[in-house]
Amino acid sequence: MAALNVNGTPLECCCTKPMTGFFRDGFCRTAEEDQGYHLVCAIVTRQFLEFSRRRGNDLITPRPELRFPGLKPGDRWCLHILRWREAYEAGVAPPNELWIT
Template sequence: MTGYLRNGYCEVPASDFGNHAIAAEVTEEFLKFSARQGNDLRPIPGMKSGCKWCLCTTRWLEAFKARGSEPAGDRIVPKIFLNATNEKALNKINLEDLKAFAADKQE
């Protein structure tokens, strides 16, 4: 089960120094990108494209910023679920950028 607390939600307690606030569906392109950045998530049991996971805000932001220079383009940026993303993500990421990659479009 995803979430720092393994409860299915992207809660960010004080002990979560990685700020795992982004509720996302990972892609194979993102998993490869993250591995190249030094954080290979693929050894996590069951981790594969299509998995929902609470990502660190810094890693999602790195993928977002790198999309223009990556052959995979926007596919390296995981779609996010705004309704399950913790508001602490806004400490590092602009809401409009999150909305641009939202799987659950909101007005």
């Protein structure tokens, strides 16, 4: 069965450069193993990236050993749904589309 978004239409790719998603296939979809529920496709902002780093999740620093180039403002990334909510409550949530299976 194809993954669907909240509108019931086929899930669209969030980003492949950099490659994102729990399955690192570009789609914000999940599975039981994904304890973070990476379902929010967001366009990250400087404010969000700094917020996330302060919360212990540094998405800015490249991690070549994980094939992670680091994010910069304007990149699209699948976010943990609760982290997006935290950022929203702090007034720094990045623009998004909620895509779920």
